[in-house]
Structures are given as structure tokens and as C-alpha cells.
Amino acid sequence: MPESSVDISVVIPLYNEDESLPELHDWIARVMDENKFTYEILFMNDGSTDRSWEVIKELAEKNPECVRAIRFRKNQGKSAALNVGFKRTKGRVVITMDADLQDSPDEIPDLYKLIAEDGWDLVSGWKKKRYDPISKTIPTKLFNWATRKMSKIKLHDFNCGLKAYRGEVCHNVEVTGEMHRYIPILAKNAGFPKITEKVVEHRARKYGVTKFGLDRFINGFLDLVTLYVVSRFGKRxxxxxxxxxxxxxxxxxxxxxxxxxxxxxxxxxxxxxxxxxxxxxxxxxxxxxxxxxxxxxxxxxxxxxxxxxxxxxxxxxxxxxxx
CATH class of the missing domain: 1.10.287 (Helix Hairpins)
Structure with missing residues (x-):
């Protein structure tokens, strides 16, 4: 992999989040400038049907040196957005976050230090205090418990969108299907075992509605079984x-x-x-x-x-x- 040209790549998968994008971009830019990071923001527009792409174009005109974007012809899922985005990052450290403003860009400096200075391969956010209904928090706890038991990776929140990666990790994992929930497992299987977590702020959704339903927990369990079998027997x-x-x-x-x-x-x-x-x-x-x-x-x-x-x-x- 060539030497990274920027300190941080921020990869943001999104679907119909036009209202939150300007505020999110300005917040990230402010944090980067205050900490004197060189950076790029890679918006992954996953087939949005609202004005998300027009908003991204305006942000690219406003900040042409740092804003990059890719638009899929149709909605192909968060895993596809991350997989394509990962391969195009240039940063020594890659940060992923959701576009709905529930992840705080103020966490970026500490996440960066854990990778760049402390030597971790992957740092997963842990939303210890959540602003979600009980219909979402209880299945999430069960999902995380099952994933910990099966993967032997001691994380409390596998599905948190706010994560930090060493650049090499992103260029050596394939996030296919619905495997974005299990990137720590994929990283471990790819030879990057230094994985930890950091408590991060979880903010209430400011705009729009969630794009995920309860079916994601069923799909998540099936994907976990698939990943377990494939990781152990995929090559044999x-x-x-x-x-x-x-x-x-x-x-x-x-x-x-x-x-x-x-x-x-x-x-x-x-x-x-x-x-x-x-x-x-x-x-x-x-x-x-x-x-x-x-x-x-x-x-x-x-x-x-x-x-x-x-x-x-x-x-x-x-x-x-x-x-």
C-alpha cells in the first residue's frame, strides 16, 4: 500500500440524509482544523432519492480539497458503501461514522490517537448510554452478547457506526453482504488482532427517521452464523x-x-x-x-x-x- 497522503479519512455511508449533511460536514471540518489534521471526507451516497447528492455537490464546491464522494445507482446497503469507500481512502487512519448526527465528530482526535500513537489496529465505539427505544436496545444487547461469545472479541457494541481503523486494515478486508456489523471479526481474521473499544457519545437523532427495521437483528444473527462457518471452513x-x-x-x-x-x-x-x-x-x-x-x-x-x-x-x- 502506498504511503498515506493525509492523516485521517472519514468515510460516511448515507441514504436520504440531506438535512444533516451540511451540519455534519462543518462539524468535521471544524474539529480537523482545530487539531491541525490533514483530512478527507468521503461521502458514500447509497442510492439516495432525496437531495443528498445535490447537497454533497455543494459541499464539494465549498471544500474541494477535502470532500470526495461516490454515488451508487441504487441502494446496495451499508456494507457495499463501506467496502467501496475503504478501498479509496488515503488516510493513515480511517474513521467511519453515520450521517445522521448521532455520532459526534468531537470523538475523532481521541480515536486518532488510539490508532496513530497507541498502536491499535481497530477501535470500536461503545455507545454506553443510548437514546434508543427498548425495542432496539434489548435485541442489541443479545446480539452483542452472542457475537462476543462466538468471536472471542471482547467488545460491547459491535454495530456502532463510529470506528477508527489503521489504513492497512481498510485495504485488506472485504465487507460484503451485510457484514458491516462484523468488521472487527473480519479484521481479526485478516491478521489485525489489536482491537479495542472506546466509550463514545450517542446523540439523539436530529433529522429524519432511522433506515433500519427489526429485521436487521434476524439478518444479523444469520450473518453471524455465516461468518463463523466461513471464517473457520471457508477455505476448507x-x-x-x-x-x-x-x-x-x-x-x-x-x-x-x-x-x-x-x-x-x-x-x-x-x-x-x-x-x-x-x-x-x-x-x-x-x-x-x-x-x-x-x-x-x-x-x-x-x-x-x-x-x-x-x-x-x-x-x-x-x-x-x-x-
Missing amino acids: PMHFFGMIGTFMFVIGFLALFGLIIYKFKELWANNEPGLIADNPLFYIFLTTIILGMQLFTTGFLAELMSRNSAKKPNYTIDETIGE
């Missing part, structure tokens, strides 16, 4: 499917063989054993064998695909500001 799927398939095949085969022996003993003793197919256990054991063979075959095919696939997600970008 045969170890996962093949192990389960082999176990089921062997158990089913031995059980079926034992049933056949039992029937022969019954024949020897009574001369009237009846048909083996009359026993329901025959079908259970046979099904176990078939499923075991199918799982083994699935593992074999997945192994071939993982060794030959190099395709990366393709996001359709409509327009860019700055390079």
Missing part, C-alpha cells in the same frame, strides 16, 4: 461438510448393517423374520446414509469452487467527486 469446506457427511454415512451404514444381522439371527431362530423393509428403522438408517453421501459431495464441490473462484462483488457506481 470439505472439513465441514465432509466431516458431518462421513459421520452420518458411517453411523447409518453400521446401524443398517446391524439391522440386517439382527434379521438374519431372527431368521435362524424362527425361520420367519419378515421383510427388513417392514422395519421403520430401515428407512431411517438408509436416509442417514444418503444424507451423509450428499453432504460429502457438497463438501467436495464447495472445495473445488473455493479453489477456482476469484470473483468479487461488482457495485454499480453512477458518479464520483474527487479522486
Whole structure:
């Protein structure tokens, strides 16, 4: 990776946040100027249907040296916005924050020091005091508890949008699907284990409404299971499917063989054993064998695909500001 040309890159994914953008930009610029940071602000417009892009253009005219932006042709999700934005950052430290003014830019200097001076790879914000309804806070606590247990990373708030990264981290992780919730796990798997957290201010939403519904918690759990399996077996799927398939095949085969022996003993003793197919256990054991063979075959095919696939997600970008 080439030497970074600026101190801080601020990546802001957004969808229909035209009201908050001018205030957010001015706040970030003030914090950067007060601390004498060189910086860039990268607005990732995720297919907004309001005036967000027009507002961003006005901000780019006002601050052309520091404002850059990308507009997707359609809404492709926060993970896509972060993934594309990460690859285009130039800062030694990358800060991500939401565009709704619930994250405070005043946190940036302390986050920067934790990366640049204290040597952490990733610092995740922890909104210890939240201004969210209980319908959101309770599922969030359960989600974070499950993620801590599965990932072994001791963070209280995995899904906090306010995070700081060493520049190399952003250039070496792929944030696909809905994996923006699990960037600390992706960073750890990519070889950046120095991860910590910092208590940050959570502000009440000033403009608009939240863009996320309760379905994100269900999707988050499914993504967590996916990430766990992929991180452990993504490059060796045969170890996962093949192990389960082999176990089921062997158990089913031995059980079926034992049933056949039992029937022969019954024949020897009574001369009237009846048909083996009359026993329901025959079908259970046979099904176990078939499923075991199918799982083994699935593992074999997945192994071939993982060794030959190099395709990366393709996001359709409509327009860019700055390079």
C-alpha cells in the first residue's frame, strides 16, 4: 500500500440524509482544523432519492480539497458503501461514522490517537448510554452478547457506526453482504488482532427517521452464523461438510448393517423374520446414509469452487467527486 497522503479519512455511508449533511460536514471540518489534521471526507451516497447528492455537490464546491464522494445507482446497503469507500481512502487512519448526527465528530482526535500513537489496529465505539427505544436496545444487547461469545472479541457494541481503523486494515478486508456489523471479526481474521473499544457519545437523532427495521437483528444473527462457518471452513469446506457427511454415512451404514444381522439371527431362530423393509428403522438408517453421501459431495464441490473462484462483488457506481 502506498504511503498515506493525509492523516485521517472519514468515510460516511448515507441514504436520504440531506438535512444533516451540511451540519455534519462543518462539524468535521471544524474539529480537523482545530487539531491541525490533514483530512478527507468521503461521502458514500447509497442510492439516495432525496437531495443528498445535490447537497454533497455543494459541499464539494465549498471544500474541494477535502470532500470526495461516490454515488451508487441504487441502494446496495451499508456494507457495499463501506467496502467501496475503504478501498479509496488515503488516510493513515480511517474513521467511519453515520450521517445522521448521532455520532459526534468531537470523538475523532481521541480515536486518532488510539490508532496513530497507541498502536491499535481497530477501535470500536461503545455507545454506553443510548437514546434508543427498548425495542432496539434489548435485541442489541443479545446480539452483542452472542457475537462476543462466538468471536472471542471482547467488545460491547459491535454495530456502532463510529470506528477508527489503521489504513492497512481498510485495504485488506472485504465487507460484503451485510457484514458491516462484523468488521472487527473480519479484521481479526485478516491478521489485525489489536482491537479495542472506546466509550463514545450517542446523540439523539436530529433529522429524519432511522433506515433500519427489526429485521436487521434476524439478518444479523444469520450473518453471524455465516461468518463463523466461513471464517473457520471457508477455505476448507470439505472439513465441514465432509466431516458431518462421513459421520452420518458411517453411523447409518453400521446401524443398517446391524439391522440386517439382527434379521438374519431372527431368521435362524424362527425361520420367519419378515421383510427388513417392514422395519421403520430401515428407512431411517438408509436416509442417514444418503444424507451423509450428499453432504460429502457438497463438501467436495464447495472445495473445488473455493479453489477456482476469484470473483468479487461488482457495485454499480453512477458518479464520483474527487479522486
